[in-house]
Amino acid sequence: MNQPRATVEARGITVEFARGRKQPPFRALDSVDLDARPGEVTCLLGPNGSGKTTLMNVLTGLLAPTTGSLRVLGLDPASQRRELLRRIALVPQETSLYPELTARENLVFHARYYVMPAREQRARIEETLELVQLGSRASDRAGTFSGGMQRRLALGKALMMKPELLLLDEPTLGVDVQSREAIWTRIEEVAHEGRAVLLTTNYMEEAQRLGDHITIIDRGANIVRGSLTELTSQVPETKRAEVPPVSLQDVFLHFTGSGLRN
Ligand SMILES: Nc1ncnc2c1ncn2[C@@H]1O[C@H](COP(=O)(O)OP(=O)(O)OP(=O)(O)O)[C@@H](O)[C@H]1O
Ligand SMILES: [Mg+2]
Numbered sequence: 001m002n003q004p005r006a007t008v009e010a011r012g013i014t015v016e017f018a019r020g021r022k023q024p025p026f027r028a029l030d031s032v033d034l035d036a037r038p039g040e041v042t043c044l045l046g047p048n049g050s051g052k053t054t055l056m057n058v059l060t061g062l063l064a065p066t067t068g069s070l071r072v073l074g075l076d077p078a079s080q081r082r083e084l085l086r087r088i089a090l091v092p093q094e095t096s097l098y099p100e101l102t103a104r105e106n107l108v109f110h111a112r113y114y115v116m117p118a119r120e121q122r123a124r125i126e127e128t129l130e131l132v133q134l135g136s137r138a139s140d141r142a143g144t145f146s147g148g149m150q151r152r153l154a155l156g157k158a159l160m161m162k163p164e165l166l167l168l169d170e171p172t173l174g175v176d177v178q179s180r181e182a183i184w185t186r187i188e189e190v191a192h193e194g195r196a197v198l199l200t201t202n203y204m205e206e207a208q209r210l211g212d213h214i215t216i217i218d219r220g221a222n223i224v225r226g227s228l229t230e231l232t233s234q235v236p237e238t239k240r241a242e243v244p245p246v247s248l249q250d251v252f253l254h255f256t257g258s259g260l261r262n
Contacts, residue, residue, distance in 0.1 A: 007196035008036035013068035036198040043211035044200045051220040052200035089163035095154040099143025132156040168199040204248040
């Protein structure tokens with residue numbers, strides 16, 4: 001059977017940021033490869049500063065790579081950004097909401113902006129408010145919410161849509177355990193609906209739970225890529241802290257010689 005066409009196909013992505021005079025540029029990404037496929041959750045796992053957000057910015061056309069080739073939904077993000085943004089849903093690392101609008105109004109605005117069919121709007125918005133556990137706060141202004149509540153509302157905006165590609169930069173950072181479980185389940189459903197999901201995380205547990213495919217990066221470079229089984233099978237038994245299951249922590253330790261630095 002043919003593999004479905006990759007939704008994201010990034011090869012040899014290098015990003016350099018200019019620094020002050022007489023300083024060499026800073027290489028934030030060094031020849032990184034990444035794929036995301038329909039029906040799968042792909043997790044990009046790496047510690048702080050490893051280049052996850054930089055790669056997301058490249059995939060959404062916010063940042064042009066210094067070198068490398070890239071296709072997202074068959075498009076070139078740098079030159080076809082408008083069309084791309086219409087077809088993806090994105091939750092950036094920094095939460096963006098309208099603080100003066102209520103939780104429900106934020107979702108209504110988003111639904112209309114992305115032209116969700118009117119007959120579906122009401123039900124999907126109410127479902128989403130329940131999903132992110134903000135049903136009882138739906139009429140309160142988003143600006144009055146705690147950090148974790150704002151994060152949940154921002155996630156709700158993306159999870160409510162039916163994009164071909166869902167991009168989530170550290171989706172559950174600052175989200176409590178109860179809400180996290182519901183969000184994880186919804187992310188799995190999105191993939192089961194045949195969409196591609198690509199998320200960044202520095203939580204091993206999140207990658208282990210969700211990742212059909214896991215790419216580990218450190219200091220801007222690919223460390224290893226594959227399914228959880230493929231990754232863990234590469235760790236010799238003597239190096240495994242947990243038997244079974246072998247954890248991603250073991251994989252990370254094996255390939256980098258250090259733990260996931262945060
Ligand atoms: N605009 C920029 N100019 C210069 N350096 C940058 C810029 N953006 C990112 N960097 C550097 O690139 C590296 C990767 O940053 P990035 O934000 O991609 O990391 P990250 O993996 O998303 O980290 P975190 O887990 O903290 O979100 C860091 O060393 C950062 O300082
Ligand atoms: Mg980041």
